[in-house]
Amino acid sequence: MEEQSIRVEESRSRKEKPNSDELIFGRHFTDHMFVMDYTEGLGWHNASIVPYQNLSISPAAMVFHYGQSVFEGLKAFRGQNGDIQLFRPKKNVQRLNRSNERLVIPPIDEDFGLEAIKRLVEMDKDWVPDAEGTSLYIRPFIISNEPYLGVAPSHHFKFVIILSPVGSYYKEGIDPVKIAVENKYVRAVKGGTGEAKTGGNYASALKAQEIVEKEGYSQVLWLDGVEKKYIEEVGSMNVFFKINGEVVTPVLNGSILSGITRDSVIQLLKHWDVPVSERRISMEEVYEAHQNGTLEEAFGSGTAAVISPIGELYWEGHHLTINNGKTGEISKKVYDTITGIQYGKIEDSFNWLVKVGKKTEVKQKSLKKSITSLS
Amino acid sequence: MEEQSIRVEESRSRKEKPNSDELIFGRHFTDHMFVMDYTEGLGWHNASIVPYQNLSISPAAMVFHYGQSVFEGLKAFRGQNGDIQLFRPKKNVQRLNRSNERLVIPPIDEDFGLEAIKRLVEMDKDWVPDAEGTSLYIRPFIISNEPYLGVAPSHHFKFVIILSPVGSYYKEGIDPVKIAVENKYVRAVKGGTGEAKTGGNYASALKAQEIVEKEGYSQVLWLDGVEKKYIEEVGSMNVFFKINGEVVTPVLNGSILSGITRDSVIQLLKHWDVPVSERRISMEEVYEAHQNGTLEEAFGSGTAAVISPIGELYWEGHHLTINNGKTGEISKKVYDTITGIQYGKIEDSFNWLVKVGKKTEVKQKSLKKSITSLS
Numbered sequence: 001m002e003e004q005s006i007r008v009e010e011s012r013s014r015k016e017k018p019n020s021d022e023l024i025f026g027r028h029f030t031d032h033m034f035v036m037d038y039t040e041g042l043g044w045h046n047a048s049i050v051p052y053q054n055l056s057i058s059p060a061a062m063v064f065h066y067g068q069s070v071f072e073g074l075k076a077f078r079g080q081n082g083d084i085q086l087f088r089p090k091k092n093v094q095r096l097n098r099s100n101e102r103l104v105i106p107p108i109d110e111d112f113g114l115e116a117i118k119r120l121v122e123m124d125k126d127w128v129p130d131a132e133g134t135s136l137y138i139r140p141f142i143i144s145n146e147p148y149l150g151v152a153p154s155h156h157f158k159f160v161i162i163l164s165p166v167g168s169y170y171k172e173g174i175d176p177v178k179i180a181v182e183n184k185y186v187r188a189v190k191g192g193t194g195e196a197k198t199g200g201n202y203a204s205a206l207k208a209q210e211i212v213e214k215e216g217y218s219q220v221l222w223l224d225g226v227e228k229k230y231i232e233e234v235g236s237m238n239v240f241f242k243i244n245g246e247v248v249t250p251v252l253n254g255s256i257l258s259g260i261t262r263d264s265v266i267q268l269l270k271h272w273d274v275p276v277s278e279r280r281i282s283m284e285e286v287y288e289a290h291q292n293g294t295l296e297e298a299f300g301s302g303t304a305a306v307i308s309p310i311g312e313l314y315w316e317g318h319h320l321t322i323n324n325g326k327t328g329e330i331s332k333k334v335y336d337t338i339t340g341i342q343y344g345k346i347e348d349s350f351n352w353l354v355k356v357g358k359k360t361e362v363k364q365k366s367l368k369k370s371i372t373s374l375s
Numbered sequence: 376m377e378e379q380s381i382r383v384e385e386s387r388s389r390k391e392k393p394n395s396d397e398l399i400f401g402r403h404f405t406d407h408m409f410v411m412d413y414t415e416g417l418g419w420h421n422a423s424i425v426p427y428q429n430l431s432i433s434p435a436a437m438v439f440h441y442g443q444s445v446f447e448g449l450k451a452f453r454g455q456n457g458d459i460q461l462f463r464p465k466k467n468v469q470r471l472n473r474s475n476e477r478l479v480i481p482p483i484d485e486d487f488g489l490e491a492i493k494r495l496v497e498m499d500k501d502w503v504p505d506a507e508g509t510s511l512y513i514r515p516f517i518i519s520n521e522p523y524l525g526v527a528p529s530h531h532f533k534f535v536i537i538l539s540p541v542g543s544y545y546k547e548g549i550d551p552v553k554i555a556v557e558n559k560y561v562r563a564v565k566g567g568t569g570e571a572k573t574g575g576n577y578a579s580a581l582k583a584q585e586i587v588e589k590e591g592y593s594q595v596l597w598l599d600g601v602e603k604k605y606i607e608e609v610g611s612m613n614v615f616f617k618i619n620g621e622v623v624t625p626v627l628n629g630s631i632l633s634g635i636t637r638d639s640v641i642q643l644l645k646h647w648d649v650p651v652s653e654r655r656i657s658m659e660e661v662y663e664a665h666q667n668g669t670l671e672e673a674f675g676s677g678t679a680a681v682i683s684p685i686g687e688l689y690w691e692g693h694h695l696t697i698n699n700g701k702t703g704e705i706s707k708k709v710y711d712t713i714t715g716i717q718y719g720k721i722e723d724s725f726n727w728l729v730k731v732g733k734k735t736e737v738k739q740k741s742l743k744k745s746i747t748s749l750s
Contacts, residue, residue: 026524067574149401186566189600199442200575225564
């Protein structure tokens with residue numbers, strides 16, 4: 001089995017870095033990017049770190065027409081001692097492969113994928129900002145780039161990782177947001193792609209988002225696509241409700257994204273002996289809990305925001321104010337703990353952090369037998 | 376209101392054209408392409424015909440991450456007298472704008488969009504092949520190309536038209552195909568994007584398609600995402616069933632693509648006084664019709680294939696052979712009539728054809744008031 005390492009081409013010029021306190025989410029990009037190609041029969045090859053640059057892609061590339069693409073999102077943090085650390089990055093690489101499976105994209109070698117992330121972050125480590133709440137957002141993605149107009153899985157792909165120094169995702173910060181329950185549009189349905197991190201899910205969501213924003217809400221709360229009854233996600237986050245002392249989050253049913261922050265929240269709550277359950281939960285149940293005074297907290301969870309408390313839910317004419325529109329105790333504790341671990345202020349007792357810059361030499365294991373015959 | 380015309384930059388070199396009898400769908404592209412940019416506040420601008428070339432796009436372009444894109448597909452035919460004619464192209468431009476609306480993409484000026492198609496085809500008219508069953512496939516598409524990682528509608532788009540000389544879409548030609556009813560995966564659901572021609576719908580469908588192909592079926596038949604009971608589409612086509620003398624096609628319910636060939640088929644059937652109805656139809660009903668001998672024909676309809684007769688349907692362990700696996704009478708008549716009109720062998724009594732090369736000067740009406748203030 002042939003092994004491959006990462007070729008590095010350093011950028012000759014360095015961009016000016018934005019000030020740590022002026023960062024906007026997803027607008028600035030670092031000096032380098034990781035790229036790797038896939039060709040059927042040859043497998044993933046040509047892994048390289050190169051200067052950040054435009055991609056030159058055929059207008060017939062399948063990604064433009066049939067949306068065969070997947071992505072991930074994770075962050076690198078500058079710890080107290082200056083160490084640069086990733087938060088549960090292996091989970092992202094594993095989920096990328098699950099998304100690949102659904103979208104008929106060939107899997108990547110997970111150890112090598114993680115190595116690519118670490119090497120790229122190490123290369124651009126000066127871009128990891130150090131102001132409170134800032135981080136380096138890491139965006140791995142795969143696009144189908146075969147120039148072909150037939151509706152079929154592509155035979156060529158490009159795996160790219162780009163880096164973006166970011167401030168807080170939400171302008172409101174940890175302050176509670178207003179969310180509107182969506183009754184017309186549907187994000188995903190069982191049998192669809194809701195579980196995968198693929199462009200189509202996000203494209204589909206833009207319309208509903210646009211409408212509620214005009215009405216003063218931050219995001220929508222998605223209901224299931226079949227009965228429009230059960231809660232799925234909030235915008236691009238998972239969602240939790242604390243009802244009468246128990247924290248409830250919708251069970252992963254095939255149309256909900258398996259969030260890594262979601263998983264971290266559940267682990268923390270269990271560790272603290274806070275009752276937590278993953279189950280089906282209807283909007284009716286949340287409404288009734290609000291009416292009888294047992295809806296104590298609600299919050300979204302995701303890589304970008306970590307925790308986003310929900311201060312108001314709008315549903316079928318009802319404005320449900322939650323915890324007097326203030327950040328709840330559990331919401332705050334979870335937020336403080338996860339961010340505390342991420343920035344190295346709290347001990348990482350779950351072993352969630354992976355340090356960047358430790359010298360390792362992970363080579364790519366070829367996933368294709370055919371590559372040996374080519375060498 | 377400022378008006379804009381199309382800038383033309385002719386290609387200095389011309390590619391070798393493939394032989395008319397060796398054409399594969401979607402693999403060859405002509406010498407030129409149409410491009411036009413959108414910037415918020417400025418509107419659609421910079422409409423140009425340029426040499427066919429790769430697009431240079433930021434790796435952070437939103438289309439790669441959040442799939443905000445739409446496309447169309449139509450054909451130019453070489454008629455008996457050498458005329459080059461389009462089949463109902465205005466319908467495609469109108470549908471593009473409906474897809475735009477769903478995907479939060481700014482509308483294009485429809486007259487100007489049609490003019491762009493005509494001018495580009497005129498420019499590359501030598502690429503319209505003349506062998507039996509061949510045509511020039513036209514692929515207009517719009518991609519979001521703002522370099523931004525936030526989940527929000529893009530402020531920048533690129534509208535592109537590329538051309539591809541094509542033979543028959545299906546290797547089997549007008550011969551009947553075997554179709555498997557899909558019970559696990561779902562293409563679209565009401566409230567989603569099924570009605571729009573956007574990448575995500577096609578990406579979502581690849582997995583099911585891959586599975587049934589391995590089992591010897593050409594395409595899947597999609598059921599509704601809610602009850603998995605009612606018929607929606609076949610692969611990337613609309614579908615018709617002739618049951619006891621009546622032709623039935625699923626009514627457009629919000630998750631089914633409003634096919635232009637579908638509409639043409641319905642118009643023809645009405646013209647011939649063949650009973651035709653757009654209504655909800657369950658797989659159970661089709662199965663029962665097959666059992667009692669009244670399932671007379673079944674066929675898919677779409678731009679690529681025109682008509683694709685269904686010779687066998689596989690559903691929950693049952694192999695339903697339709698019309699002894701042969702092309703049915705109505706299927707054949709519809710196919711012959713539509714292709715006859717397209718190639719100018721049959722009189723175009725519905726006024727479906729639009730000739731290319733007639734000198735017109737359609738300028739783009741600006742859809743943005745702001746453009747006047749910039750000029």
